[in-house]
Amino acid sequence: MVNDLKSALAALEAHQPGSLLGLRETQWLDAKKAPYRLTDDPKAAEELAKDVAAFANGGGGVIVVGVATRLEHDEEILDHVVGIDPAAVSVDQIRKLIRQRVTPAPRGVRVGWSGAEAGERVLFIEIPAQADHELFAVPAAVGKPGAPRPDTVAVPMRDGDSTHWMPRGEIVRLLSAGVRALGVPTAQAFAGLARQPESSVGPVSGPHVGQGLPDREREMRAAYEELTDAGLGEPAGEAWAQGPAALQDLRHEVDGQPGWVLCLVPEHPAVVVSEPVWQTIIETGRRAPHGQDPLAAVGSPRPPSGPDTPWAIPADAQHVDLDGGSWGPGRLTCSGRGVWRWQPVPRFSLNQGRAAEIGTAGQTPALRLRSLVNLPWAEASTLEINKSRRTQLEQFLPRSAVAGAVTILSRRRGAELPAARWERGPFANSARSVGYTCTVAGPGGIPAVRTSVMLALPTAMETAVVACADVLIENPEAWAAVLGPGRDTQLGLDEVQAVLLAAWETAAELLPDVVGEPASLSWAAPPTAELRITSERTAADGVLPTLDTLVDLAPLGPNDSGPMSKLAVAVTSAPTMERGDRQRLLREALVHMAQAYGYVDAEADVL
Structure with a gap:
C-alpha cells in the first residue's frame, strides 16, 4: 500500500506508477500532467527550479510527471496515468537546470522513469531530505522570463499541496540572524563580502x-x-x-x-x-x-x-x-x-541458495547434472509469462544447447536419440512459471535419460527469478538397453563439462526470454549460477552410490575427503556472455569445486 514517500518511491522504482492513483497531492507529493516545456517556454525553467527548491526546503518529496489529477473537496487527487514520451524529455537538461537555478544545488536529486517499456511511462524527480539548517533559493522571477538575474533571490516553501514564496520580511530576518552568527557588524560583513572574489572560500562566500x-x-x-x-x-x-x-x-x-x-x-x-x-x-x-x-x-x-x-x-x-x-x-x-x-566480477563459492534443490521432490535419478541461475531483477514483481513467449520457448527447446548436449551423449555411444520431443511438466505452468521435459525411454517405456527445464518468477519464499536446466540419467540400465549391447553409460569428465556448459547457457540465456527483454532489467543483487553433480537414487541398502561409479573422476586425481555423492559450486557472474568466456569460467569453477571437495591436485588443464 502506498501511503508515504518511501512506499511511493518503491512503487515508482518497481515500475508501478498506477499504485499512486488515489493519493492526494501533499507535502511530499506533486503531480503534473505534462512535462516542463524547457525548450520553448522560458518560464518552465523557473517553475522547475521553484518546485525542486520547495521540496528541498520542505523535507524532501517527489514530483511525478505524466499523471493527471482531479479536484475533489478542494484537494488535487492523482486520477489517471497520462504518460509522456521519453524522447520528448531531456533528463540531462532537467539535472543541469536544477544545478544552475537552485542554490545550493540539492544533494542526491534523482530523475528517473517508471512504467513498462511498452506501456505508459511517467517521469519522476526525487528530492531527498537535505541537511539540517540549509536553505535553498532560486533567482527571483523578475525581468525577462528565462533570463534570471544573479543579484535577486527568492525562497520557495512547500505548504501542504501548494508552493508559496517566503515573505521578504522572513528572508530579512534569516539574513540578520546569519550576520549575527558571524559576530561582526552588518556593515563590516557586507563590505567584506563585496571585496571577496566570487570563487573565494570562507565563512561568508560558502x-x-x-x-x-x-x-x-x-x-x-x-x-x-x-x-x-x-x-x-x-x-x-x-x-x-x-x-x-x-x-x-x-x-x-x-x-x-x-x-x-x-x-x-x-x-x-x-x-x-x-x-x-x-x-x-x-x-x-x-x-x-x-x-x-x-x-x-x-x-x-x-x-x-x-x-x-x-x-x-x-x-x-x-x-x-x-x-x-x-x-x-x-x-x-x-x-x-x-x-x-x-x-x-566473476567469482566462485560453495554457497547454495534456497532454490538449489528445487523440483527434486519425487525425482530420484541415478545422476543429475544441474545448472540453476538466480536472477534477482529489481523489476521482478512486474514480470509475467504470456502465451506467445511460452510458445516461442516450445519452438526453441528442441534446438537448445541442452537438447544438443543430450543428443551428443547418445551419438558418442553409437545411437541416435535426439532430445526433440518436449512436453509440459512436471513443473507447474502458469503466468508465474514454465516447465518442460524431454524423455528418452528404454524398453517398456522406462525413462532412461530425461532433460528438464523450468523458470519461476518470485514467490513469497524466493525473491529472485529462478531458471534451471537439468540433465538426468534416470536409469543407467534402461539407457544401456536402448543404446545397444556393450555401450558404457559412465560419463567422462569432458561429457559432464559439456552438459553443464549447455545447461548453464540454456538456463541463463534461453529461459529468461520468456519474461520479455532481460537485458533491459536492472539488478537488485548480484546474479549467480549454481552448478551441481549429484547422485540421488539410493541402492537397496538405502545408501547413495558415489559419483565415481557414474562419472569418471579419475582425471581430478585422488580425493583426500573420500567418496561422495555430491559436488556443487556457485558462480557469481553476468548471465549472458560469449560461449568461449562461459567455457573458461566453467573450467575455473569446476577446479574451484573439485579442490574444495578434496581433489586438491585438480587443475584446469584436465578439463
Whole structure:
C-alpha cells in the first residue's frame, strides 16, 4: 500500500506508477500532467527550479510527471496515468537546470522513469531530505522570463499541496540572524563580502572543502588540491558521510558543465566522479532491497590497477569499477546508446541458495547434472509469462544447447536419440512459471535419460527469478538397453563439462526470454549460477552410490575427503556472455569445486 514517500518511491522504482492513483497531492507529493516545456517556454525553467527548491526546503518529496489529477473537496487527487514520451524529455537538461537555478544545488536529486517499456511511462524527480539548517533559493522571477538575474533571490516553501514564496520580511530576518552568527557588524560583513572574489572560500562566500566532516577535512583538502587540474570548482554544500565514504558536491568552474563529487574511502586513493556518473552509481545501488544504502550495496569507485594518487572519472567515462559493497566487486559499463549496466566480477563459492534443490521432490535419478541461475531483477514483481513467449520457448527447446548436449551423449555411444520431443511438466505452468521435459525411454517405456527445464518468477519464499536446466540419467540400465549391447553409460569428465556448459547457457540465456527483454532489467543483487553433480537414487541398502561409479573422476586425481555423492559450486557472474568466456569460467569453477571437495591436485588443464 502506498501511503508515504518511501512506499511511493518503491512503487515508482518497481515500475508501478498506477499504485499512486488515489493519493492526494501533499507535502511530499506533486503531480503534473505534462512535462516542463524547457525548450520553448522560458518560464518552465523557473517553475522547475521553484518546485525542486520547495521540496528541498520542505523535507524532501517527489514530483511525478505524466499523471493527471482531479479536484475533489478542494484537494488535487492523482486520477489517471497520462504518460509522456521519453524522447520528448531531456533528463540531462532537467539535472543541469536544477544545478544552475537552485542554490545550493540539492544533494542526491534523482530523475528517473517508471512504467513498462511498452506501456505508459511517467517521469519522476526525487528530492531527498537535505541537511539540517540549509536553505535553498532560486533567482527571483523578475525581468525577462528565462533570463534570471544573479543579484535577486527568492525562497520557495512547500505548504501542504501548494508552493508559496517566503515573505521578504522572513528572508530579512534569516539574513540578520546569519550576520549575527558571524559576530561582526552588518556593515563590516557586507563590505567584506563585496571585496571577496566570487570563487573565494570562507565563512561568508560558502562552504569550504571538507566542511561538515572535521575528522576528514585535512585529507579532503589534500585530495582536492591534487585534483585542481580537473577544474573542480567550489563546494556546492557541506561534506557528508555515507557509510565509510566522505563525500562533497563540487560546482564546476565552467558554467553549464556537470559538477563533481569528491569521494574518499579509507585505504583507497581519493576520486572525483562527474555528477552524471555518480548519479548512475547511486541509482544502481538504490535498487537494493530493504532500504539498503546505495553505496553499501554496490560499493565505491575503485582505482585502476597501480594508481595510488587521486584520479578523476569524467562524464564521458565508459566504465567504472566498484568495490567494497555487499554486492562484491563489480563494473558499471556504458553502452554505445548511453545505457549503464552493472555486472559482477566473476567469482566462485560453495554457497547454495534456497532454490538449489528445487523440483527434486519425487525425482530420484541415478545422476543429475544441474545448472540453476538466480536472477534477482529489481523489476521482478512486474514480470509475467504470456502465451506467445511460452510458445516461442516450445519452438526453441528442441534446438537448445541442452537438447544438443543430450543428443551428443547418445551419438558418442553409437545411437541416435535426439532430445526433440518436449512436453509440459512436471513443473507447474502458469503466468508465474514454465516447465518442460524431454524423455528418452528404454524398453517398456522406462525413462532412461530425461532433460528438464523450468523458470519461476518470485514467490513469497524466493525473491529472485529462478531458471534451471537439468540433465538426468534416470536409469543407467534402461539407457544401456536402448543404446545397444556393450555401450558404457559412465560419463567422462569432458561429457559432464559439456552438459553443464549447455545447461548453464540454456538456463541463463534461453529461459529468461520468456519474461520479455532481460537485458533491459536492472539488478537488485548480484546474479549467480549454481552448478551441481549429484547422485540421488539410493541402492537397496538405502545408501547413495558415489559419483565415481557414474562419472569418471579419475582425471581430478585422488580425493583426500573420500567418496561422495555430491559436488556443487556457485558462480557469481553476468548471465549472458560469449560461449568461449562461459567455457573458461566453467573450467575455473569446476577446479574451484573439485579442490574444495578434496581433489586438491585438480587443475584446469584436465578439463
